[in-house]
Amino acid sequence: MPASATRPAAKPIALLALAAALIVPLAACSSEATSSDQPQTLRYxxxxxxxxxxxxxxxxxxxxxxxxxxxxxxxxxxxxxxxxxxxxxxxxxxxxxxxxxxxxxxxxxxxxxxxxxxxxxxxxxxxxxxxxxxxxxxxxxxxxxxxxxxxxxxxxxxxxxxxxxxxxxxxxxxxxxxxxxxxxxxxxxxxxxxxxxxxxxxxxxxxxxxxxxxxxxxxxxxxxxxxxxxxxxxxxxxxxxxxxxxxxxxxxxxxxxxxxxxxxxxxxxxxxxxxxxxxxxxxxxxxxRPGVTARVELNTTRAPFDDPKVREAFAASADIDAAVESLYFGTLDRSTSVLSSATPFATSHPDSFEFDAARASTLLDEAGWTERDADGVRTKNGERLEVAFPVSTNQSIPAEISVLEQIGATSSEVGFDVQLELLDLSTWYERSGTWEFDAIVAPYSKNSADVLRIVYSTDSITPAPSGYHANNTGLSLPALDEALDAAVKTSDDAERKRLYGEAQQLIIDSGTVIPLYDQTxxxxxxxxxxxxxxxxxxxxxxxxxxxxx
The missing domain is CATH 3.40.190.10 (Periplasmic binding protein-like II)
Incomplete structure (x- = not known):
């Protein structure tokens, strides 16, 4: 199977003529229902x-x-x-x-x-x-x-x-x-x-x-x-x-x-x-949800994920397929794409995300994390290989939290200490905005592949007026910026497809993103x-x- 398989893009954008009447009522939606003396109450x-x-x-x-x-x-x-x-x-x-x-x-x-x-x-x-x-x-x-x-x-x-x-x-x-x-x-x-x-x-x-x-x-x-x-x-x-x-x-x-x-x-x-x-x-x-997938993003602005070998080791140590299969009961599939399947120009990269504990251990050895403490956690120069992982309980259903727990469990076998911290949404935003994390799952929806520019461009490392920064990896790649800028400037779908495909490959190659599944x-x-x-x-x-x- 090729390393990158492209999903069909959505139909080219076209402005349709304004319809005289728009959302369709079902046959059951009778005029009596809307004219009743006691209008219905819907409880959501x-x-x-x-x-x-x-x-x-x-x-x-x-x-x-x-x-x-x-x-x-x-x-x-x-x-x-x-x-x-x-x-x-x-x-x-x-x-x-x-x-x-x-x-x-x-x-x-x-x-x-x-x-x-x-x-x-x-x-x-x-x-x-x-x-x-x-x-x-x-x-x-x-x-x-x-x-x-x-x-x-x-x-x-x-x-x-x-x-x-x-x-x-x-x-x-x-x-x-x-x-x-x-x-x-x-x-x-x-x-x-x-x-x-x-x-x-x-x-x-x-x-x-x-x-x-x-x-x-x-x-x-x-x-x-x-x-x-x-x-x-x-x-x-x-x-x-x-x-x-x-x-x-x-x-x-x-x-x-x-x-x-x-x-x-x-x-x-x-x-x-x-x-x-x-x-x-x-x-x-x-x-x-259109936009990016549910994915683990790794913070490159500080140790340990400022080291590409450690990022690669963490991805290889995470048995995500088994976690998704056991916890989602066939209701969704594992994704190896940065973009959601609901987003045009999404590409898949299955060969980049294979579970391989032995390879993860070798990479950590090469990165200098060769010792282990009494808990089995790898150390380097006296520092433990800890991964601070804040999780919003408002954005993650219990099954997703369980997936992250299983990732932590398989990663611990090669020497990572993944510390999940369950937070309310406001505290999670605060922790994200101040870069107090090593790994994070941050949903972001947009109905076009331009979401990649919003989430992964160098400009998005700088916070918005709200204090929120969309780029959680902290990684600045000039080639990625160039591809995303060119993609948003062209209206030619063939060229957009090529450029967004190039951008996704650069993101995958950076080792900063580990896709999980569509955010649904x-x-x-x-x-x-x-x-x-x-x-x-x-x-x-x-x-x-x-x-x-």
Whole structure:
């Protein structure tokens, strides 16, 4: 098998004509359901961390995205073929020199506070994201090449760029760049974090910290995106209320579903998923998050992983295939790619990640880690071969933590001392931002291969205004920077494929990344729930057309 096998790329990006009606309701979604005197309440239980701010411009993590997708909307989305489609926009055109994009906007759309959606609103959002005081990370990195947004007229906005950015429309199709009411933004960060104001199918009614966010239906919703299956459909939520509950314990979430206390749960454990798939007691939905895979990244800014031989030894000492097979019950496959299978231009590198304890031991000997202490841990010049490994319990389900524990166990056999430390999300971010780790698993979603530039370029070693740095390896490779810069400047898919393939090979050859599997979203719900789906822009859940029998 070749060292690098390329997966098929997604279809070339194309702006489709604006559909008259967008997300499709199922046959079960009758008019009686939406006009009932007692609108339905949907109860959703999340295992992801409760956001500290509901505004995805601030910071910009996955828990914010899955919740904000219910009440905020973006300029663009994607369909199931991977094509960019209009949402709040109606189309886009690049200048001949690729240094500006002119985007036309829908008419007759208003935010739920009555503020009109127009070009000035888009400009205000771009300025909000790029303002250092907003402390954005994901959104500001996505707009890194945008110099400014200019309102040409009420229905037209121009994005001026410092350099060509072939991934701009893909970036604008993400929830972290969703458009919010300018009047809402003007309230200030503290108030806007509590209840961002959008154009979505729902609006934030209340937030009871450490319990739930309650969303209510936007009766004037007009702008649902095409769902990628059919161009027929209609905007407007079906249920009247969503109770978005925070239940961090996986067993408690599962019990709540099975006792009919909630209708949908996320972050489902693999054993439960496998059981549901086998016996059909609950419906399941699994999707790969676009962007990078779940992968172990090694910090090269300090010992021991500043030494390439030690990095190579650690990868060879980790029996990942056996861990995934035993702990995931066939619900996902081991990946040897930096990019998720949901991301165009992903390449696999199976020959680079073979478990070989004997080879790991030889490499450590060559690196000078020849002695062992009484615990069997290798030493060099009196220093133990320790690996500080902080893990976010909010970003990793128990099965993933068990995988990391098994990696630690097999690595210990050749002399590593892997010290897993389970942390809440805020502490994990702090530890990551101050480089207090040797190994880390850091999810990052983006719906294009340009995520490699965000995560592995030299520029991303420098923290964003939020204090977050996307490059956790600390490795600066000029050849990698050149390939990623060239890839984002060209719109030729054949050239992008070549350049992203070259970039992935350089990352793999650096020994700084050990892929595990696709970062996935896993849901379970009762047979009485209809219309639940993932929105193809970044595979976030969409509840707009859910009905409950």
């Amino acid at each position: 239980a999340s295992g992801d961390a409760e956001p500290t701010c509901l505004d995805p411009h601030v910071g910009g993590n996955w828990p914010q995205a899955i919740l904000a997708n219910q009440f905020l909307e973006s300029l663009f989305s994607k369909n199931d073929a991977g094509e960019i489609i209009p949402w709040l926009a109606t189309g886009a055109e690049a200048s001949d020199d690729q240094l500006s994009w002119t985007i036309t906007l829908k008419e007759g759309v208003s935010f739920t506070d009555g503020t009109p959606f127009d070009a000035d609103a888009v400009v205000a959002n771009v300025e909000h994201i790029k303002n250092p005081e907003t402390a954005s990370s994901t959104a500001i990195l996505a707009l890194g090449k945008v110099s400014e947004a200019v309102a040409v007229d009420a229905r037209t906005v121009r994005f001026d760029l410092s350099e060509p950015d072939s991934a701009l429309l893909e970036s604008l199709a993400q929830t972290w760049l969703a458009i919010e009411s300018p009047a809402g933004l003007e309230r200030g960060t503290e108030q806007n974090c509590l209840a961002p104001i959008g154009t979505g199918a729902f609006q934030v009614a209340s937030w009871e910290k450490q319990s739930q966010v309650v969303l209510t239906r936007n009766e004037n919703h007009t702008t649902a995106p095409q769902d990628g299956v059919t161009s027929e459909g209609q905007p407007g939520a079906t249920v009247g209320t969503i109770e978005w509950k925070f239940i961090p314990d996986a067993a408690t979430r599962l019990a709540a579903l099975q006792s009919d206390q909630v209708d949908i749960i996320d972050s489902v454990q693999p054993d439960a998923l496998s059981q549901f798939q086998a016996n059909g007691t609950e419906e399941t939905l699994i999707g790969a 979203v896993q849901f379970a719900y009762g047979a009485n729930v209809h219309g639940f789906r993932l929105q193809p822009n970044v595979n976030v859940p969409s509840l707009v057309n859910v009905t409950i029998e």
